[in-house]
Amino acid sequence: MTKEDTLVTENTRNTYTLEQAQNLTRDEVRGNYKQYVNPGIVQMLSMLDFDKQYVKAQDISVWDSEGNEYIDFLGGYGSLNVGHNHPRVLEAVKSSMEKPNLLQASMGTLAAALAHNLAQILPGDLEKTFFCNSGAEAVEGALKLARAASDKDKIIYCAHSFHGKSMGALSVTGRSKYQTAFAPLLPGCDYVPFGDLALLEKEMQRGDVAAFIFEPIQGEGGVILPPTGYIQGVRELCDKYGALMIADEIQTGFGRTGHMFACEGEKVVPDIICLAKSLGGGVMPMGAYVTKTEIWEKAYGGMEKATMHTSTFGGNTLACAAGIETIQVIMEEDLVERARERGHYLLTRLNLLKDKYPIIADVRGKGLLVGLEFKKLEGGLMNKLTGGMMTKLSQEYLGALVAGELQNKYGIITAYTLNNPNVIRLEPPLTVGEAHIDQVIDALEDIFSKKQSFTSMALSSGKTVLGSFFKK
Known part of the structure; x- marks a missing residue:
């Protein structure tokens, strides 16, 4: 065996087969992503426990490696109009x-x-x-x-x-x-x-x-x-x-x-x-x-x-x-008309929430491209104790914190919009049913009816942005 053959053998000895890759654990995925892909993404997703390992998807539902089911109201940023794996x-x-x-x-x-x-x-x-x-x-x-x-x-x-x-x-x-x-x-x-x-x-x-x-x-x-x-x-x-x-x-x-x-x-x-x-x-x-x-x-x-x-x-x-x-x-499947009908239903129910909870600044959208904007929170004792960091976090991460609550407590996947982080998008597959929409509305109602403050959301589970801030 030549030196070159030895190097090839040594370099390929630790590569994954497809079967091995498909069976990586969540920790192994996180470690590989951190070392070989993008450490900053790992840090960002980990802060809100968004670094879950999803192993199965069908239509509007996805499942993680622990067997938990989620409904996808992010929809691949509009890539999943016909749902996952049609x-x-x-x-x-x-x-x-x-x-x-x-x-x-x-x-x-x-x-x-x-x-x-x-x-x-x-x-x-x-x-x-x-x-x-x-x-x-x-x-x-x-x-x-x-x-x-x-x-x-x-x-x-x-x-x-x-x-x-x-x-x-x-x-x-x-x-x-x-x-x-x-x-x-x-x-x-x-x-x-x-x-x-x-x-x-x-x-x-x-x-x-x-x-x-x-x-x-x-x-x-x-x-x-x-x-x-x-x-x-x-x-x-x-x-x-x-x-x-x-x-x-x-x-x-x-x-x-x-x-x-x-x-x-x-x-x-x-x-x-x-x-x-x-x-x-x-x-x-x-x-x-x-x-x-x-x-x-x-x-x-x-x-x-x-x-x-x-x-x-x-x-x-x-x-x-x-x-x-x-x-x-x-x-x-007449998904264009379905998007119009389900979108109207979603916007109607969200506007009823807006009338009840001042934290919701605006509801807007068309069809099943809907944004839910939150008011920027300022002031308070916690803001003084953190040297103004609370206001900064509310301006930059409030949408992310609500998205974190929806995912980690209610099994609903959403995300904030890139150019306006105080807006979470609701963009499910066009196959979404009214029961799925009701599930999202009920979750938001539960979050806001508890009068849960930004501070308590930020501190929950020690995995959030503010929890990370205190650990620095």
Whole structure:
């Protein structure tokens, strides 16, 4: 045996087989994640006992390694519109496994079919699809398309928006926390307030705007809805000043808001639409952008430009199989209408809670994309004893603490929104039933009816943010 053979043997001796990996304990997962992945994530999740090991999932339910069942009201940030492991989506992937998955010197059969299906369900004349692997990649492609299809280079985006964390997508994501360390970002990107048509027009009047990118509802901004007529107003301004309208429907698409796509609520057809998350049925990673033929032709028409923007895994067979079946499930199970009905029920019950408990500052949303915002708490003896830390924690972690109570005491998974940590999102699979919604409402009622203060939530179990603060 050569020295090189010995090194290979020694280096592979401690690797896990798949069977061994599937049987790792919670502590082993935590240790490996801390050493080999992201120690900060381990610390953050551990503080609220969010570092559970989930071992099984079906529809709206997941189970941890200790046999506890939870209902998922986070829904993969909108990736699980048809629920966890929908049997039809799993079967679609399995039935396609003997077909070539990656064969670039060809045209994918299922990619062609999925692109056709998307053109049928999208509004207007959106029909040219580029497949990729994630929402951020879809945004990257849309930004490149907008610049390539015009003689302009400026991109306008919205404050508090979230479009992804790759370099181009980050350049149009409206929170400095995620941008500062990576500056300088993509040049020519400026922001305006979300919902403000007057300031958007002021930016467009200069005549140098290639595109305006926006979310029909700002998910990570705290589930912020625009004023009625805003999306239609954006369409009119883009037409007036020759800018392309890019709708980021990565989170709002595929029935989430009670429309197949949120822009349909104002009968608007964007020039480019970004899709991902539930396009893969919660089973396969998948993204896409879809545009109009004339825009595609300007950017990538003809053989010379046909390969200017490509993706190795984009449109692979297994992902497209999942996408085709996901769309069929959404239509055949009438999940768009179900999202509208269940969303109305959820919002109605949450607003009744808001009327009873002052800690709830606002309830807002559309369909099954709902945000619950809490008032920032200030003052008190505990705040003085901690040198103002109590106020800081209430401003930055109150949503997380409520999410922690819901998960650890009531078996309900939620999370706060990235750009507004005082908002928890309620974004369950569209298959959710009224009984599940009642379970969430009852849990929130129990939390608030006990007049449980922020302090007691923070101190409970010694695993919370404030408990960690005292241990330092």
